[in-house]
Amino acid sequence: MDAREELRALSTAVLAVTARQSVREVLQTIVSAARRLLNARYAALGVPDEDSGAFAEFVVDGVSDAQWRAIGPLPRQHGLLAVLLRDPAPLRLADIRSHPRFEYWPKHHPELRDFLGMPITHGDEILGALYLANKRDGSFDREDEDLLRILAGHAAIALINARLYERSRELSVLEERDRIARELHDSVAQKLFSLRLTADAAAALVSRDPDRAVVQLGVVRSLAAEASDELRAIVVGLRPADVAREGLDAALGKQVRLLDRVHAARVVLRVTEPVPRLAPDREDAAYRVVQEALHNALRHADARTVEVRLFVSAVSLVVEVCDDGLGLRPTDQASLGLTSMRSRAESVGGRLVVSSQPGKGTTVRVEVPIE
Structure with missing residues (x-):
C-alpha cells in the first residue's frame, strides 16, 4: 500500500469515529483499516463485557461469514486475548504459539503465525484490544506498532463516545x-x-x-x-427499546449496570451461554418479571447483593433473580407484585417459581418457553 492509499485508509477510520454510525460499524471500519494498513491477513477488535467474562463486542476482518459461523461462539477472555485486556503494553510476536499464555484455537479457526496486539486505552483504563495476525510481507515491525497505536486511539474515542451516549x-x-x-x-x-x-x-x-x-x-x-x-x-409503545433491538441479555445487562450504579447493593448479571432470541411477547414478559423482581429485592429485601442469572435449560429460557436479603414472609407469597409476575409469566406459557427463607434471601425464577 503506497502512502496515498495509507492516508486514505487512515482518514476513513478517523472520519468513522465522528460519523453517525453505530459503534459496531465504527469498530468494523477501524479493524478493516488496520488490516489493510498493516497488510495483515486477519484482524480483530474485542471489547470485554463487564460482567460475563466474554466480549460485549468482537469484530473481525479477513474471515468470511461462513468461516466465522463454523468457528462457533464468541471467544472468552482467556489466553493471549486476556493478556492484552490486563496489560497496557503492546505485544509483538514472530510466532503466536511461542507465548506462554497461548492456549489453542478452536476447530475451523485459521492458523495464526506472527502476531501484533494493541490494547485500546483511555487513561489507565483498558477498554479493549486490537489483534492482527499473519502479515503478508514479512513480520510486524515497530512502524506497524506505531500505526496500530494511532488506530487504537481512534477506537478509544469511539468507545468513550458510546459510553457517554449510553449514560x-x-x-x-x-x-x-x-x-x-x-x-x-x-x-x-x-x-x-x-x-x-x-x-x-x-x-x-x-x-x-x-x-x-x-x-x-x-x-x-x-x-x-x-x-x-x-x-x-x-x-402503549413502552416496550423496552433495548429488548426489541438487542435482545433480552443485552437489555438486562444495561438495566443491571444502571441499578448497580444507583443502589448501594451490588447488582450483577451472569450469562453462561449464548441467549437465543424469543418471540417479542416472551422477551417482554421475562424482562418485566425480572424488573419487578429487581425492584422488590432492592427496595424491600435490604439485600447486599442481587444476582441475575440468565441461561437455557431444556426447552426454556430461564432467568433467576437471587438476593441475600431478609427473605419473604408467608403472607408475601400472595402479594399483588408476585401475583402480577406469575400472571405475566403464565400469559406466555411460562411459569414463575419463588423460593425464600426468612433471613436467607429470595430467588425468583421465571421460565419462558423457547419454542
Missing part, C-alpha cells in the same frame, strides 16, 4: 419515568379518586334512591373507561 440515554430513561409518574398522578390518579368518591355515593344511594344510584354507577363506568384509556395511552 445520557440512561438519564433520558429516568426523565421519561418521571414524566410517566407525573402523568399518572395528574390524570389517572385524579380520575381514580373521582371514581372512588362516585362509587361511594352510589353505594350510599342504593337503598334510599335506587334511580340516582343507577345514574352514579353510570358515572363510575364512564370514569373507569376514561382511566383505562389514559393508562393505555401511557403504556
Whole structure:
C-alpha cells in the first residue's frame, strides 16, 4: 500500500469515529483499516463485557461469514486475548504459539503465525484490544506498532463516545419515568379518586334512591373507561427499546449496570451461554418479571447483593433473580407484585417459581418457553 492509499485508509477510520454510525460499524471500519494498513491477513477488535467474562463486542476482518459461523461462539477472555485486556503494553510476536499464555484455537479457526496486539486505552483504563495476525510481507515491525497505536486511539474515542451516549440515554430513561409518574398522578390518579368518591355515593344511594344510584354507577363506568384509556395511552409503545433491538441479555445487562450504579447493593448479571432470541411477547414478559423482581429485592429485601442469572435449560429460557436479603414472609407469597409476575409469566406459557427463607434471601425464577 503506497502512502496515498495509507492516508486514505487512515482518514476513513478517523472520519468513522465522528460519523453517525453505530459503534459496531465504527469498530468494523477501524479493524478493516488496520488490516489493510498493516497488510495483515486477519484482524480483530474485542471489547470485554463487564460482567460475563466474554466480549460485549468482537469484530473481525479477513474471515468470511461462513468461516466465522463454523468457528462457533464468541471467544472468552482467556489466553493471549486476556493478556492484552490486563496489560497496557503492546505485544509483538514472530510466532503466536511461542507465548506462554497461548492456549489453542478452536476447530475451523485459521492458523495464526506472527502476531501484533494493541490494547485500546483511555487513561489507565483498558477498554479493549486490537489483534492482527499473519502479515503478508514479512513480520510486524515497530512502524506497524506505531500505526496500530494511532488506530487504537481512534477506537478509544469511539468507545468513550458510546459510553457517554449510553449514560445520557440512561438519564433520558429516568426523565421519561418521571414524566410517566407525573402523568399518572395528574390524570389517572385524579380520575381514580373521582371514581372512588362516585362509587361511594352510589353505594350510599342504593337503598334510599335506587334511580340516582343507577345514574352514579353510570358515572363510575364512564370514569373507569376514561382511566383505562389514559393508562393505555401511557403504556402503549413502552416496550423496552433495548429488548426489541438487542435482545433480552443485552437489555438486562444495561438495566443491571444502571441499578448497580444507583443502589448501594451490588447488582450483577451472569450469562453462561449464548441467549437465543424469543418471540417479542416472551422477551417482554421475562424482562418485566425480572424488573419487578429487581425492584422488590432492592427496595424491600435490604439485600447486599442481587444476582441475575440468565441461561437455557431444556426447552426454556430461564432467568433467576437471587438476593441475600431478609427473605419473604408467608403472607408475601400472595402479594399483588408476585401475583402480577406469575400472571405475566403464565400469559406466555411460562411459569414463575419463588423460593425464600426468612433471613436467607429470595430467588425468583421465571421460565419462558423457547419454542
